Amino acid sequence: MTLHDSPKHNHKHCVNTALAMAQQLCLERGVQLTPIRYQVLELIWASHKAVKAYELLEQVKPLQMAAKPPTIYRALEFLSEQGLIHRVESLNAFIGCRCSNAPHEQLLLICKNCQEVEERTAPKVMQALSEEFNDAGFIVHSKAIEIHGLCSQCAVQL
Amino acid sequence: MTLHDSPKHNHKHCVNTALAMAQQLCLERGVQLTPIRYQVLELIWASHKAVKAYELLEQVKPLQMAAKPPTIYRALEFLSEQGLIHRVESLNAFIGCRCSNAPHEQLLLICKNCQEVEERTAPKVMQALSEEFNDAGFIVHSKAIEIHGLCSQCAVQL
DNA sequence: ATAGTGAATGTTACAGTATAACAAATGAGA
DNA sequence: TCTCATTTGTTATACTGTAACATTCACTAT
Numbered sequence: 001m002t003l004h005d006s007p008k009h010n011h012k013h014c015v016n017t018a019l020a021m022a023q024q025l026c027l028e029r030g031v032q033l034t035p036i037r038y039q040v041l042e043l044i045w046a047s048h049k050a051v052k053a054y055e056l057l058e059q060v061k062p063l064q065m066a067a068k069p070p071t072i073y074r075a076l077e078f079l080s081e082q083g084l085i086h087r088v089e090s091l092n093a094f095i096g097c098r099c100s101n102a103p104h105e106q107l108l109l110i111c112k113n114c115q116e117v118e119e120r121t122a123p124k125v126m127q128a129l130s131e132e133f134n135d136a137g138f139i140v141h142s143k144a145i146e147i148h149g150l151c152s153q154c155a156v157q158l
Numbered sequence: 159m160t161l162h163d164s165p166k167h168n169h170k171h172c173v174n175t176a177l178a179m180a181q182q183l184c185l186e187r188g189v190q191l192t193p194i195r196y197q198v199l200e201l202i203w204a205s206h207k208a209v210k211a212y213e214l215l216e217q218v219k220p221l222q223m224a225a226k227p228p229t230i231y232r233a234l235e236f237l238s239e240q241g242l243i244h245r246v247e248s249l250n251a252f253i254g255c256r257c258s259n260a261p262h263e264q265l266l267l268i269c270k271n272c273q274e275v276e277e278r279t280a281p282k283v284m285q286a287l288s289e290e291f292n293d294a295g296f297i298v299h300s301k302a303i304e305i306h307g308l309c310s311q312c313a314v315q316l
Numbered sequence: 317a318t319a320g321t322g323a324a325t326g327t328t329a330c331a332g333t334a335t336a337a338c339a340a341a342t343g344a345g346a
Numbered sequence: 347t348c349t350c351a352t353t354t355g356t357t358a359t360a361c362t363g364t365a366a367c368a369t370t371c372a373c374t375a376t
């Protein structure tokens with residue numbers, strides 16, 4: 001049982017909320033959440049595990065017969081630009097983001113056992129980071145903070 | 159001019175120190191810094207930019223005629239295990255590490271302009287991170303903290 | 317109406333990254 | 347010398363991502 005399989009987590013509700021918010025945001029921004037893009041987002045939200053592009057491709061094919069790698073990568077690029085998903089650099093994979101309505105720094109906790117990825121905002125970490133790169137005279141454009149280990153659920157089981 | 163091209167930075171000395179330390183560490187640990195591994199490490203230290211595996215392959219070929227992808231990836235795996243290099247996840251590339259004698263958390267500042275990568279230990283950030291994942295009940299195995307932006311040199315030039 | 321425009325998707329081909337699996341060589345100790 | 351573990355050679359292939367051009371579609375200015 002993983003963190004998000006737990007009885008406390010109503011995943012259907014979790015997904016519906018994320019998808020509804022995505023639609024709302026795209027509407028507000030005047031960008032198109034087309035069927036392909038929506039399907040990819042839905043597939044990413046199917047679990048809280050990071051999903052690989054070619055896994056998505058296989059899953060999309062029954063829905064979009066013409067799907068080829070660019071189909072997926074374009075959808076991923078769009079979703080990423082809109083802040084609806086994050087790329088997990090250390091896994092070459094993608095996860096859904098539920099904080100898309102506010103710009104935010106991402107910090108990802110990646111469980112080696114159940115493969116689930118939890119996003120946290122971690123203001124204190126970001127504050128410490130700001131001080132660190134100000135010292136270095138470094139001007140930040142983007143951050144990727146990825147922590148690998150065991151999530152609380154898996155930690156107690158192993 | 160990049161940060162490490164500056165007159166203040168004696169790169170030959172910088173490399174020699176890193177290579178000497180690598181040899182010393184491998185000796186102490188009873189592991190073999192073979193010619194191939196040494197050459198790859200030397201090539202990585204040729205600059206402070208992150209180097210890609212296939213770039214290394216091209217550069218190693220004159221020295222190791224039989225070099226093929228596994229040649230490089232095995233050397234990279236060894237060097238990485240020994241803490242002599244770090245993988246930059248967001249670039250699919252590698253940089254030398256000068257802090258190999260002490261276990262340390264890595265925080266990488268990656269300049270988009272000159273491509274140089276600076277490693278910092280950032281104890282305050284790591285402290286804040288500890289608190290963050292303790293709150294989450296998360297047991298950390300490894301961290302990848304990669305900040306993209308402009309280094310101090312490039313920031314003033316642009 | 318329709319021709320032009322821009323966004324999105326289709327399609328082909330390929331570039332770039334990484335590893336599996338097995339063979340051969342090397343070197344140190346029984 | 348034999349044996350075992352480590353390292354390297356070799357072949358093949360899997361996985362990840364993009365370039366470039368064609369087509370479709372919806373909108374809108376004429």
